[in-house]
Amino acid sequence: DVVLTQTPPTLSATIGQSVSISCRSSQSLLHSNGNTYLHWLLQRPGQSPQLLIYLVSRLESGVPNRFSGSGSGTDFTLKISGVEAEDLGVYYCVQGTHAPTFGGGTKLELK
Amino acid sequence: AVQLVESGGGLVQPKESLKISCAASGFTFSNAAMYWVRQAPGKGLEWVARIRTKPNNYATYYADSVKGRFTISRDDSKSMVYLQMDNLKTEDTAMYYCTANWGYWGQGVMVTVSS
Numbered sequence: 283d284v285v286l287t288q289t290p291p292t293l294s295a296t297i298g299q300s301v302s303i304s305c306r307s308s309q310s311l312l313h314s315n316g317n318t319y320l321h322w323l324l325q326r327p328g329q330s331p332q333l334l335i336y337l338v339s340r341l342e343s344g345v346p347n348r349f350s351g352s353g354s355g356t357d358f359t360l361k362i363s364g365v366e367a368e369d370l371g372v373y374y375c376v377q378g379t380h381a382p383t384f385g386g387g388t389k390l391e392l393k
Numbered sequence: 394a395v396q397l398v399e400s401g402g403g404l405v406q407p408k409e410s411l412k413i414s415c416a417a418s419g420f421t422f423s424n425a426a427m428y429w430v431r432q433a434p435g436k437g438l439e440w441v442a443r444i445r446t447k448p449n450n451y452a453t454y455y456a457d458s459v460k461g462r463f464t465i466s467r468d469d470s471k472s473m474v475y476l477q478m479d480n481l482k483t484e485d486t487a488m489y490y491c492t493a494n495w496g497y498w499g500q501g502v503m504v505t506v507s508s
Binding site for chain 1: 428430437438439440443454456457490492495496498499500501
């Protein structure tokens with residue numbers, strides 16, 4: 283199985299601060315069709331997950347553009363440019379190139 | 394508006410069976426790969442099962458932890474996806490979410506396996 287390692291496990295930020303979350307894969311996530319099926323989700327407390335970024339860097343409709351994704355192969359990053367209070371929760375990367383697996387999650391807290 | 398609504402959860406004993414359902418609306422269900430994802434209390438997300446679309450022969454895939462015990466199915470005429478869970482174990486206790494291509498998610502249904 284593909285293992286996704288997210289760091290850091292916990293992130294403390296002030297409002298307006300920019301932060302990054304890393305997601306590293308044990309195998310390349312480049313599919314033979316040329317797509318890289320690496321996505322980012324946010325799960326706010328008590329809520330279902332929601333999609334933020336799909337295919338590494340594509341912003342889901344309705345998601346603020348302070349969220350951005352980058353990376354290739356085995357190394358990926360989610361960046362939040364100016365944290366807002368509504369961004370608090372647990373962030374997960376998920377890959378669908380192979381049998382789906384999730385990263386362990388990164389909890390974003392207010393400092 | 395897009396909606397995914399799970400139902401059928403509850404408390405069952407080990408080795409028993411349970412079938413949960415997910416009703417979809419607001420998008421072209423027949424075009425969407427459907428997944429079941431679960432989350433044990435206080436834990437992270439775990440993929441459970443996937444079913445592809447008719448052009449892909451409704452191919453199904455399972456996590457090793459449930460292979461041979463769980464069965465995913467869909468009824469495009471009703472915009473429904475199901476998860477039949479047999480021989481349940483205490484470690485299957487979790488909130489179960491259905492999701493369409495990771496972009497739409499239901500509110501989840503709780504399944505508790507306990508004697």
